[in-house]
Amino acid sequence: MLRSLIRPDILVTTLAAAGIMMVTMGARQSLGLFIGPIDASMGLGIATISLALAVGQFAWGAIQPVAGALADRFGPRAVLIGGLLILALGSAITPFMGSGFGLTVSLGLLSAMGAGAGSFSVLIGAAAQRLPIEARGPASGVINSGGSFGQFLFAPILQKLIQSVGWMGAMWTMAVMVLAALPLVGKLTNSLAGAPVRHAHEDTGVLKAIGTAIKNPSYLLLHAGFFTCGFHIAFLVTHLPGEINLCGLPPSVASWSIAIIGLANIFGSLVAGSCVSRYRSKYILATMYASRVLLIGIYLMMPRTELTFYLFAAGLGFTWLATVPPTAAIVGKLFGIRYLSTLFGLTLLSHQIGGFLGAYLGGIVITRFGDFGWMWYADMALAAFAALINLPIRESPVALSLAAA
Numbered sequence: 001m002l003r004s005l006i007r008p009d010i011l012v013t014t015l016a017a018a019g020i021m022m023v024t025m026g027a028r029q030s031l032g033l034f035i036g037p038i039d040a041s042m043g044l045g046i047a048t049i050s051l052a053l054a055v056g057q058f059a060w061g062a063i064q065p066v067a068g069a070l071a072d073r074f075g076p077r078a079v080l081i082g083g084l085l086i087l088a089l090g091s092a093i094t095p096f097m098g099s100g101f102g103l104t105v106s107l108g109l110l111s112a113m114g115a116g117a118g119s120f121s122v123l124i125g126a127a128a129q130r131l132p133i134e135a136r137g138p139a140s141g142v143i144n145s146g147g148s149f150g151q152f153l154f155a156p157i158l159q160k161l162i163q164s165v166g167w168m169g170a171m172w173t174m175a176v177m178v179l180a181a182l183p184l185v186g187k188l189t190n191s192l193a194g195a196p197v198r199h200a201h202e203d204t205g206v207l208k209a210i211g212t213a214i215k216n217p218s219y220l221l222l223h224a225g226f227f228t229c230g231f232h233i234a235f236l237v238t239h240l241p242g243e244i245n246l247c248g249l250p251p252s253v254a255s256w257s258i259a260i261i262g263l264a265n266i267f268g269s270l271v272a273g274s275c276v277s278r279y280r281s282k283y284i285l286a287t288m289y290a291s292r293v294l295l296i297g298i299y300l301m302m303p304r305t306e307l308t309f310y311l312f313a314a315g316l317g318f319t320w321l322a323t324v325p326p327t328a329a330i331v332g333k334l335f336g337i338r339y340l341s342t343l344f345g346l347t348l349l350s351h352q353i354g355g356f357l358g359a360y361l362g363g364i365v366i367t368r369f370g371d372f373g374w375m376w377y378a379d380m381a382l383a384a385f386a387a388l389i390n391l392p393i394r395e396s397p398v399a400l401s402l403a404a405a
Contacts, residue, residue, distance in 0.1 A: 013130050014139045016187035017123040018146025020080060023181040024087060024118040025321075026150025027174050028060065029262070030158050031107065032238045033255055036245065037167035038103070048100040050238060050363025054356045055108030057234045061352020063116035068125055068341030069206055076126040076341075077189040083117025084178055084185070086110055091175040095168035118181075120144075121348055124328050125341025126188060134277070136332070140325040141273015147321060148269055151262030159255030209339040210346070218393040219343075222330055223350040225285060225390045228382035229323050230354030232292060235375055236261075236316065239362040243372055247304040257313040264317025272322040281326035281333075282393040288319040289387035296380050330395055354382075 035049050071079045090110030097106050123143055128136050154174075161170035213219045241254035275284050295315045302308045331344045358379075365375050 010131055010135050010139070013127055013188060014135075014142050016184045017127045017139075017143045018149075019184045020084075020118055020181055020188065021120075021123055021143055021146040022150035022153070023178055024083070024115040024150070025147030026154030026262075027087060027091065027178055028056075028112070028115040029147075029151040029237050030154045030174075030258065031056070031111075032241050032258070033155065033159055033162060033251075034167050034171070035238070035241065036251070037162055041167065042098060044100055044103070045367075046242070047363040047367045049103060051360055052100060052103035052108045053238050054234075054358075054360035054363070055104050056112035057230070057238075057352050057355030057359050059109050059112040059352075060116040060119070061230070061349040061355060063113045064119065064121040064348040064352075065342055065345035067117040068121035068343075068345030069339075071122045071125060071341050072206060072339055075189065076122050077185060079122055080118050080126075080185045080188070081182065083114045083119075083122075084182055085114070087114030087118065088175040088178040090114055091171050091178065094171050114178075116348075119147075119348075120324055120328070121341045121345035123188075124324075124344065125337070128328075128332070128337045128340055136337075137276035137325060137329060138270075138273045140276070140328055141270045141322075144273065144321055144324045145266040145269035148262045148265035148317070152259045152266070153262075155255045155258040155262065159251060163251075206339055206342055209335065209343065213335055213343050213346070216334060218395070219331070219334060219347075221389050221393050222327060223347055225289065225386040226323070226327055226347050226351045227354040228289070228386040230351035230356075231358035231382055232354075232379050233320065233358070234352075234355030235358035235362045235379060238359040239366065239372060239375070242362075242366060244309060246371060249304075249306060249309070253306050253309055257309045260310055260313040261317035261320050264314045265320040265322060268318035268320065268322035269325065271318075273325045276325050276329045280395050281329045282390045282395050284326040285323060286387045286390045288323055289383045289390065291319055292316065292383040293380050293387070296376055296383070300376055330393065333395055 031053060035046065035053070038044070038049055039046060067079050067083065087110075090106045090112075094103065094106040094111070097103050124140050127139050127143060131139055154177075158170050158174065161173055165173075237258070240257060241251070244254045244257065245251070272284060272288075295312065299308070299312045302312075327347060328340070328344050331347060332340055335343055358375075361378075362372060362375050366372055
């Protein structure tokens with residue numbers, strides 16, 4: 001499955017990108033653990049804190065095409081360094097924010113934009129331009145699994161820190177962990193793979209590439225499906241701890257559930273990256289979205305026990321962010337990789353518009369109704385919608401796309 005990555009220069013490039021993703025996504029995907037402690041400390045209310053994190057969901061997506069365009073134009077090094085520094089700054093100043101507006105600035109803007117600049121669009125684009133065609137699919141799976149491993153690693157560590165040194169100390173520790181990833185930027189951008197690979201796709205300029213893309217119906221369908229994915233993930237990563245708390249279970253169940261999601265997605269991402277080079281990506285996406293409908297339906301019928309949450313987390317984790325490799329693959333097939341960071345960044349913006357709604361509406365629903373029932377039904381409906389609208393995407397067969405690259 002990963003034989004195309006065994007060459008040392010390819011392996012260094014892939015693992016460096018995966019390491020950066022581990023830190024940025026691990027920090028970002030664990031923020032839901034802080035909602036309860038911040039509310040208990042500041043008394044701002046779940047809806048206010050949820051709004052700050054919802055703004056963060058949108059900001060993370062909004063920065064993706066901008067960071068991708070800057071990386072396409074000037075190279076990824078400065079973009080990645082800046083992103084890590086801004087993410088660390090946002091985490092470090094959060095304990096000094098005593099209002100909803102302050103949390104929106106620190107977590108909703110600074111942390112989110114920093115994490116976004118060091119995430120999928122820049123990392124997958126940078127790796128793709130340094131790798132041969134046969135290694136890109138498996139590499140995107142490994143890079144994506146780096147983010148999942150970060151979630152698996154960060155969630156229990158941060159939960160333990162929150163319990164031992166308080167949420168403020170946990171935030172400051174997270175800032176230090178982010179700064180420790182800076183040396184990996186050099187490993188990626190100065191890797192043995194050398195200068196970015198030159199490909200035969202015509203360079204028409206980024207604005208013309210964007211204009212061409214937004215007129216393509218398949219690209220728009222991909223956006224719509226990815227929007228629902230963002231809703232699903234942001235709702236769960238923000239409010240799963242709250243759902244578990246409603247069931248009277250300890251906070252450790254929440255942290256381990258998030259960690260299990262990350263662990264399961266390591267395998268899901270690797271499988272998805274491998275499948276991209278063998279099957280049409282639209283069918284991979286449709287299968288993943290349909291599985292979410294089934295899993296949520298089963299969860300709603302099960303008793304709310306620790307085992308239920310752990311099994312639910314494992315099931316959802318397998319497709320969690322494994323949607324990224326096939327989505328990026330479709331963008332690459334449709335438009336080539338010259339502006340992959342920018343065009344894939346735009347799909348991530350759609351993903352995070354859905355993410356904003358998932359995080360914010362979850363806070364509104366729990367405040368108004370006292371549980372997340374309506375959110376689960378909405379999540380199921382959107383996942384079914386996503387499974388269906390991916391099917392009409394006009395995607396070239398795998399063999400044809402390999403021959404044309």
